[in-house]
Amino acid sequence: MKRPSIVWFRKDLRLEDNAAFYTAAERDGPIIPLYIWAPEEERPWEPGGASRWWLHYSLESLSDELETLGYPLIIRAGPSLHVLEEVIKETRAEALFWNRLYEPEAIKRDTRIKSTLSSRGIDVQTFNASLLFEPWTIFNKQKKPFQVFTRFWQACLKQGEMTSPLPMPPHARGRAPSIKSLSPSELHLLPEVPWDQGISAIWRPGAHHARQRLDYFIEHALMDYKEQREFPGKHGVSYLSPYLHFGEISPRMIWHEVVREYPEESEERDAYLRQLGWREFAHHLLYHFPFTPTDPLRREFSHFPWHHDDKALKAWQTGYTGYPLVDAGMRQLWITGWMHNRLRMVVGSFLVKDLLLPWQEGAKWFWDTLVDADLANNTLGWQWVAGCGADAAPYFRIFNPVTQGEKFDGTGEYVRRWVPELAKLPDEWIQQPWDAPPDVLKQAEVEIGKTYPHPIVDHSVARKRALDALKEITGAKAFETP
DNA sequence: TTTTGAGTTGTTCGA
DNA sequence: GTCGAACAACTCAAA
Numbered sequence A: 001m002k003r004p005s006i007v008w009f010r011k012d013l014r015l016e017d018n019a020a021f022y023t024a025a026e027r028d029g030p031i032i033p034l035y036i037w038a039p040e041e042e043r044p045w046e047p048g049g050a051s052r053w054w055l056h057y058s059l060e061s062l063s064d065e066l067e068t069l070g071y072p073l074i075i076r077a078g079p080s081l082h083v084l085e086e087v088i089k090e091t092r093a094e095a096l097f098w099n100r101l102y103e104p105e106a107i108k109r110d111t112r113i114k115s116t117l118s119s120r121g122i123d124v125q126t127f128n129a130s131l132l133f134e135p136w137t138i139f140n141k142q143k144k145p146f147q148v149f150t151r152f153w154q155a156c157l158k159q160g161e162m163t164s165p166l167p168m169p170p171h172a173r174g175r176a177p178s179i180k181s182l183s184p185s186e187l188h189l190l191p192e193v194p195w196d197q198g199i200s201a202i203w204r205p206g207a208h209h210a211r212q213r214l215d216y217f218i219e220h221a222l223m224d225y226k227e228q229r230e231f232p233g234k235h236g237v238s239y240l241s242p243y244l245h246f247g248e249i250s251p252r253m254i255w256h257e258v259v260r261e262y263p264e265e266s267e268e269r270d271a272y273l274r275q276l277g278w279r280e281f282a283h284h285l286l287y288h289f290p291f292t293p294t295d296p297l298r299r300e301f302s303h304f305p306w307h308h309d310d311k312a313l314k315a316w317q318t319g320y321t322g323y324p325l326v327d328a329g330m331r332q333l334w335i336t337g338w339m340h341n342r343l344r345m346v347v348g349s350f351l352v353k354d355l356l357l358p359w360q361e362g363a364k365w366f367w368d369t370l371v372d373a374d375l376a377n378n379t380l381g382w383q384w385v386a387g388c389g390a391d392a393a394p395y396f397r398i399f400n401p402v403t404q405g406e407k408f409d410g411t412g413e414y415v416r417r418w419v420p421e422l423a424k425l426p427d428e429w430i431q432q433p434w435d436a437p438p439d440v441l442k443q444a445e446v447e448i449g450k451t452y453p454h455p456i457v458d459h460s461v462a463r464k465r466a467l468d469a470l471k472e473i474t475g476a477k478a479f480e481t482p
Numbered sequence B: 001t002t003t004t005g006a007g008t009t010g011t012t013c014g015a
Numbered sequence C: 001g002t003c004g005a006a007c008a009a010c011t012c013a014a015a
Helices: A019-026 A049-069 A080-091 A104-119 A149-157 A197-202 A207-220 A222-228 A241-245 A251-261 A267-288 A299-303 A310-318 A324-336 A341-354 A359-369 A375-386 A401-408 A413-418 A438-443 A459-474
Strands: A005-009 A031-037 A074-077 A095-099 A123-127
Touching: A005 A019, A005 A080, A019 A031, A019 A095, A019 A123, A031 A049, A031 A080, A049 A207, A049 A359, A074 A080, A080 A104, A104 A123, A149 A267, A197 A324, A207 A222, A207 A241, A207 A251, A222 A267, A251 A267, A267 A375, A299 A459, A310 A324, A310 A341, A324 A341, A324 A359, A324 A401, A324 A413, A341 A359, A341 A375, A341 A401, A341 A459, A359 A375
Parallel strands: A005 A031, A005 A095, A031 A074, A095 A123
Antiparallel strands: none
């Protein structure tokens, strides 16, 4: 019997298709599953409020699952290297396995830890458990990273057969030495004031629930995905983003299940798989352009004449801009810790183009409020919407919140759900209550400026202002990548 | 994963 | 009955 191996869990809080855990279980010796809470190592992107909430329940769930297999989870507080050294000493572990992360700070830390511990004779091995295609495996013909999604995804799909997910490892054979552990509650991840009721009402963290969501999605929504995913009032999407972020399900498991259920190519199926592609693309970009969480990929945008307006920012954050669709999105986020992707584009465009506030402010707010806050995805999303990132359109995208409402929430059911003070307005006026005739407003018990705010800006004026602001930088230094 | 405005075509209606 | 204004509905290029 060998000495113990440590499996360092991070954003891979599952047992199935977990290469690090699987490798440890195949090895002949006890396993010490370890979680280290070290938020300062991720600064300035330490987990936000909603993420912490999720993490608390994920750790409880992971701990329960491990317990039934006979591997009690050890939870400690960082710094990571220090904790690893401690645990190695306490258990006489001789091997350490983990699944790789792709955020710049995590890469630096992990590289340092790997070389330090390897040099002391620990068998350190790392694995891919979070991506279908690791960033250093995909390049264009000039050997450079792709900056356009479609080409990137085509190149990925040409890589050939996707390998199958790894199974659940067997029950523990050896008994790990018993060492001290914190409980999830001792990490103080849950809020002290109970703002989490809306989140608790709809989310169930944990690998088991990720599975259920996936099965439900494949059975009920996948075949209508291409159309239905556009309607925020419907349940046309998979709701898997937070599970993917914390690794409670792997993209490979999703891919495999979807393809097993629908072996034939189809527009619906492939439209969904393509979304996994966007996640891959986001990680790819973050890896190759590690400055992008704070700085624009297109450098000329660092001269963009942003405004600074705390009042406007606050109105956006709290969902009081006077544009029903924008406000509905922001309130859904605040209450449930999640926002439909179409709304992420609409509210993002509104912050950046209509209010001319820097996209970094939006990214920060999302980081704190989203249960699926993910550095790669958040960065890609905000740079895309600001027009300063990859996959830039040849035009300056400015979403019209009224038109978007009419197209994607024509019946107003989404707005009515999240902006109840407008609920009684007829469909015709619900996306633009300021234009409704006085008797209609009266009938609906809406008083603009009292029960619901005046529009914070006039969209058509704001649109022109944004185009003018863009002109100020288009003369600036041309597009370049470092 | 867009919007706008200009231009075109088609329809209605009244002089 | 014919003509043109007005407008709706649509396409398309440009941003």
